[in-house]
Amino acid sequence: MNKIKVDNFNLKETLDSGQFFLYYLINDFYYIVHLDIIFKVKQEDDYLLYDNISEKDLVNFFNLDIDYAKIYQTFNDKYLLEAVNKYKGLRMIRQDFWQCLVSFVCSSCSNIPKIKKNLELISKFFGNKVIYDEIEFYTFPTVGNLIDFDKLIEAKTGYRAKYLYQINQALIENSELINKIKNLDYLESKKELMKFSGIGSKVADCICLFSLDHLEVFPIDVWTKRLIEDLYLKKEASLKEIDFFIKAHFKINLGIKQQYLYHYIRHLK
DNA sequence: GATCAGGACACCA
DNA sequence: TGGTGTCCTGAT
Numbered sequence: 001m002n003k004i005k006v007d008n009f010n011l012k013e014t015l016d017s018g019q020f021f022l023y024y025l026i027n028d029f030y031y032i033v034h035l036d037i038i039f040k041v042k043q044e045d046d047y048l049l050y051d052n053i054s055e056k057d058l059v060n061f062f063n064l065d066i067d068y069a070k071i072y073q074t075f076n077d078k079y080l081l082e083a084v085n086k087y088k089g090l091r092m093i094r095q096d097f098w099q100c101l102v103s104f105v106c107s108s109c110s111n112i113p114k115i116k117k118n119l120e121l122i123s124k125f126f127g128n129k130v131i132y133d134e135i136e137f138y139t140f141p142t143v144g145n146l147i148d149f150d151k152l153i154e155a156k157t158g159y160r161a162k163y164l165y166q167i168n169q170a171l172i173e174n175s176e177l178i179n180k181i182k183n184l185d186y187l188e189s190k191k192e193l194m195k196f197s198g199i200g201s202k203v204a205d206c207i208c209l210f211s212l213d214h215l216e217v218f219p220i221d222v223w224t225k226r227l228i229e230d231l232y233l234k235k236e237a238s239l240k241e242i243d244f245f246i247k248a249h250f251k252i253n254l255g256i257k258q259q260y261l262y263h264y265i266r267h268l269k
Numbered sequence: 270g271a272t273c274a275g276g277a278c279a280c281c282a
Numbered sequence: 283t284g285g286t287g288t289c290c291t292g293a294t
């Protein structure tokens with residue numbers, strides 16, 4: 001078992017914050033499905049115990065090389081401070097682009113348990129079976145493998161099945177597209193993503209933030225819209241007004257602030 | 270059964 | 283640029 005010291009990191013809050021879905025808590029370890037590898041990790045105070053992943057990849061996955069103490073200094077209002085007080089160590093996960101894309105196409109008009117179920121079934125139907133610690137897992141299917149429409153329906157993805165199928169086909173036909181999108185700036189990559197059916201503004205923003213390192217993106221869904229309206233504006237507002245407020249008020253580290261506020265508001269209920 | 274949801278799209282004005 | 287109906291599924 002490997003061990004690494006961490007600062008400002010909380011494994012549980014990070015995984016449970018609705019940014020990443022394919023993980024399982026078994027015997028105190030989180031087993032994480034990251035493309036074609038399954039690794040496990042457990043937190044003991046300021047240490048992570050981990051196995052089946054290199055230190056470099058672990059640090060990369062959990063963004064452990066980012067100095068969150070500095071970021072917390074930019075938290076500029078009482079709700080952010082309350083949030084960081086409660087959920088200190090919640091970090092952005094640096095996800096794989098493809099796994100992230102599939103996850104957030106599934107997320108439209110859905111909820112976390114259902115997205116998990118969709119992804120588990122997609123892995124089961126299109127991924128490979130792996131036995132790890134005598135437990136059966138399925139890897140996440142690689143790009144181009146979602147070629148059976150009926151199985152996508154069986155994975156309970158509903159009307160999103162055709163979106164997944166079409167996007168997968170498009171990526172087979174244009175193998176350079178992913179690399180191209182990865183190298184564009186935020187607005188350009190968002191524009192490219194939104195050319196796909198099934199990816200609108202919010203889903204594109206999530207993909208940009210969670211897998212393309214565009215950390216200044218603040219995705220606006222009904223939860224974040226509601227929280228800006230309820231906590232800050234004290235009135236209903238259009239998406240445009242909300243967007244304007246967010247940039248003017250939060251200024252920097254928008255993606256990370258969004259994550260803290262989102263987590264905070266979801267646990268108020 | 271009916272309604273609603275962490276959204277997108279097509280169509281309309 | 284903004285408003286409405288429809289799309290699968292699962293929970294209530």
